[in-house]
Amino acid sequence: MNGFWQMMARIRDYRRDFTLSILSNILLSIFTIISIPLLIPFFQILFDRVQESGLPPSTSDINAWIKYYMARMISDYGRDNALMIVCCLLILVFFLKNTFRYSALYFMVPIRNGIIYDLRQRLFKKYLELPLSFYSNERKGILLSSMTLDVQEVEWSILNVIESIFKSPIIMAGSIFFMLYISPELTLFVFFLVLFAGFIIGKVVTSLRDKSANVQDLIANLTAQVEETLGGLRIIKGFNAEEYQIKKFSDENHSFRKVLTRVVNRRDLAAPMSEFLGVTVVTILMWYGSQLVFDSQLAPETFFAFVFAFYQVIEPAKSFSAAYFSIQKGMAAVDRLDRILEAPTDIFDREDAVVKTDFTHSVDFENVTFVYKDNQLPALSDVSTSIKKGQIVALVGSSGAGKSTFVDLLPRFYDVSQGRILIDGTDIRYISLQSLRSLFGIVSQDPILFHDTIANNISFGDPNIDIEKIISAAKIANAHDFISALPDGYHTNVGDRGLKLSGGQRQRLTIARAVLRNPPILILDEATSALDAESERLVQDALQRVMASRTSIVVAHRLATIQEADLILVLENGKIVQSGTHSTLMNESGPYQKFASMQSFAESIIP
Numbered sequence: 001m002n003g004f005w006q007m008m009a010r011i012r013d014y015r016r017d018f019t020l021s022i023l024s025n026i027l028l029s030i031f032t033i034i035s036i037p038l039l040i041p042f043f044q045i046l047f048d049r050v051q052e053s054g055l056p057p058s059t060s061d062i063n064a065w066i067k068y069y070m071a072r073m074i075s076d077y078g079r080d081n082a083l084m085i086v087c088c089l090l091i092l093v094f095f096l097k098n099t100f101r102y103s104a105l106y107f108m109v110p111i112r113n114g115i116i117y118d119l120r121q122r123l124f125k126k127y128l129e130l131p132l133s134f135y136s137n138e139r140k141g142i143l144l145s146s147m148t149l150d151v152q153e154v155e156w157s158i159l160n161v162i163e164s165i166f167k168s169p170i171i172m173a174g175s176i177f178f179m180l181y182i183s184p185e186l187t188l189f190v191f192f193l194v195l196f197a198g199f200i201i202g203k204v205v206t207s208l209r210d211k212s213a214n215v216q217d218l219i220a221n222l223t224a225q226v227e228e229t230l231g232g233l234r235i236i237k238g239f240n241a242e243e244y245q246i247k248k249f250s251d252e253n254h255s256f257r258k259v260l261t262r263v264v265n266r267r268d269l270a271a272p273m274s275e276f277l278g279v280t281v282v283t284i285l286m287w288y289g290s291q292l293v294f295d296s297q298l299a300p301e302t303f304f305a306f307v308f309a310f311y312q313v314i315e316p317a318k319s320f321s322a323a324y325f326s327i328q329k330g331m332a333a334v335d336r337l338d339r340i341l342e343a344p345t346d347i348f349d350r351e352d353a354v355v356k357t358d359f360t361h362s363v364d365f366e367n368v369t370f371v372y373k374d375n376q377l378p379a380l381s382d383v384s385t386s387i388k389k390g391q392i393v394a395l396v397g398s399s400g401a402g403k404s405t406f407v408d409l410l411p412r413f414y415d416v417s418q419g420r421i422l423i424d425g426t427d428i429r430y431i432s433l434q435s436l437r438s439l440f441g442i443v444s445q446d447p448i449l450f451h452d453t454i455a456n457n458i459s460f461g462d463p464n465i466d467i468e469k470i471i472s473a474a475k476i477a478n479a480h481d482f483i484s485a486l487p488d489g490y491h492t493n494v495g496d497r498g499l500k501l502s503g504g505q506r507q508r509l510t511i512a513r514a515v516l517r518n519p520p521i522l523i524l525d526e527a528t529s530a531l532d533a534e535s536e537r538l539v540q541d542a543l544q545r546v547m548a549s550r551t552s553i554v555v556a557h558r559l560a561t562i563q564e565a566d567l568i569l570v571l572e573n574g575k576i577v578q579s580g581t582h583s584t585l586m587n588e589s590g591p592y593q594k595f596a597s598m599q600s601f602a603e604s605i606i607p
Helices: 002-046 062-077 079-129 140-157 159-182 184-205 208-231 233-238 242-294 300-341 403-409 433-437 454-458 467-476 480-485 503-517 533-547 582-586 591-597
Strands: 362-370 380-388 392-396 418-423 440-443 521-525 551-555 567-572 575-580
Touching: 002 079, 002 159, 002 300, 062 079, 079 140, 079 300, 140 208, 140 300, 159 184, 159 300, 184 242, 184 300, 208 233, 208 242, 233 242, 242 300, 362 403, 380 403, 380 418, 380 551, 380 575, 392 403, 403 521, 403 551, 403 567, 440 503, 454 467, 454 503, 467 480, 467 503, 467 533, 503 533, 521 533, 533 551, 567 582, 567 591, 575 582, 575 591, 582 591
Parallel strands: 392 551, 392 567, 440 521, 521 551
Antiparallel strands: 362 380, 362 418, 567 575
16 A cells, blocks of 8 residues: 555645646535535426415525525516526536536546656666666566556556545535435435445455456566567577467466456446445335325425435445445556565665766775575675776686676676675775766677667667767777668668667677777677677677777687687686686696687687
8 A cells, every 4th residue: 555655645746736626626516516406496396386475484494495585586587487597507507517527637637647657757767776686586578567557557447536536525425414404314214225235335346456466467477478479489480389389378368368257247247236226225215205205294396306415425426436446456556566666776876976987997806705686606706806907807617607797796787795896996886876887888798779770779878979979989890881781871770679680780789889988998798609700700800999998808708809818717606716818827727728628729719
């Protein structure tokens, strides 16, 4: 419920619209209540129950005063004209009632849409703030489902009922007051009937929340499976696994259908049950009220007005029932959103964080240990080393040795578990995240491109960069020639994840992106491992030019870059077991010598 009240608190950001909506609802309620006693003179004139009276009544009885004024009106204008005046008054009251009804909804629209806008913005911002460790345990499809289906469910199930929450109580209170004024005995009788009907309907409604939560979970799983299937179509088709995926999806879809059928059946039961119980209550009311009319305890026209007042209570009561059902249904979505919005953000700026704009001396690891969540063994264990400005440092080791973890700690994708990392003597946890990450340019093993133009992918994060600078960066990255050959050049859209381009072309664009940023430290995480020989030669040539003037940290599996490195760090099981230059390490008996012997220099060094 915490997330629900936080959402309701957002209304204060829309005070003007909210105030106007409340005012419109109050006026709507007033004219709704006024319309009830207006029916009495209509029936009095229609059934000729108005008697002439020369003197005003001496009591405060509303019915007596209505009869007095009706008698005066009939006397002055005639029966037909008096009935016409009453009808015109009814039309005017209902016109004003519905005008304020529309204005109440009109002013609620920006509130509803604004709260949903804010919720989506908070959720998207939270996605970017959460550490990478959060996503290691989450399916992307479920997170997409939260942004779309859960937010939509909040709008449908909760915000749609805000207007009824602020409108219905006034109408119900006014109508009940009128009913009590006319006949406390009849009102009490109706009250017990409504309680009985409400108890039965409530039994149906209260069982819906858990089942609604199941529906949201299952549709999130469906979304996740579709997203994974679309992302892995090459593998699915390559392994003839279409039937396997269809079977998995069918099982999930079948479960979703079963649960949804139960929820919809219960939801659909609420309406006919409400109508049946409502008709039953009204029928009993009419029977009992008729007895009072027969016994002359209640005037017929007053009884008609009482029934109309009761109807005005039933409608808001039904909207309350629907609101309760909707909130119960929507709370499952709120709970899911709450889990994300309240997830702890471990990587953040300290209050005393400093802004660092340059790199002047060294990067130092001091007894660094790092353990991933839910893992018992450390990915890095007591690592200490120093990387000087201008050096090319290569990280070598088998898969799982800790190479990628080593470089991921530098821009604080994760924080160290023990020890510290210093840049020019300052602990990186005391450097603002934005300025820290501005020191690094990252080229990963899997080139990450966005569904946008080549120019926008190269200038990613800074759309105002001059096109000449983009072209210059592309030339350094050996990308200008193939870009120029494309029909739209730098304005060519690369498609989803850049799939319109080859692997080598995508990688050269990511290098151009890093070059354009002009960072003092370059991180290359196995940037050529997935390329063919020709693409690797082009990319390697680009990397050599880029690394010439920068401090570079290279996660490598080939000797072409390693041989030229100023420092090679050999990692095993999260520890540095060897360090030195290529020639030094080749003269030592150890893991590096074994690693080098597994490759032929003739095949690994690109001419």
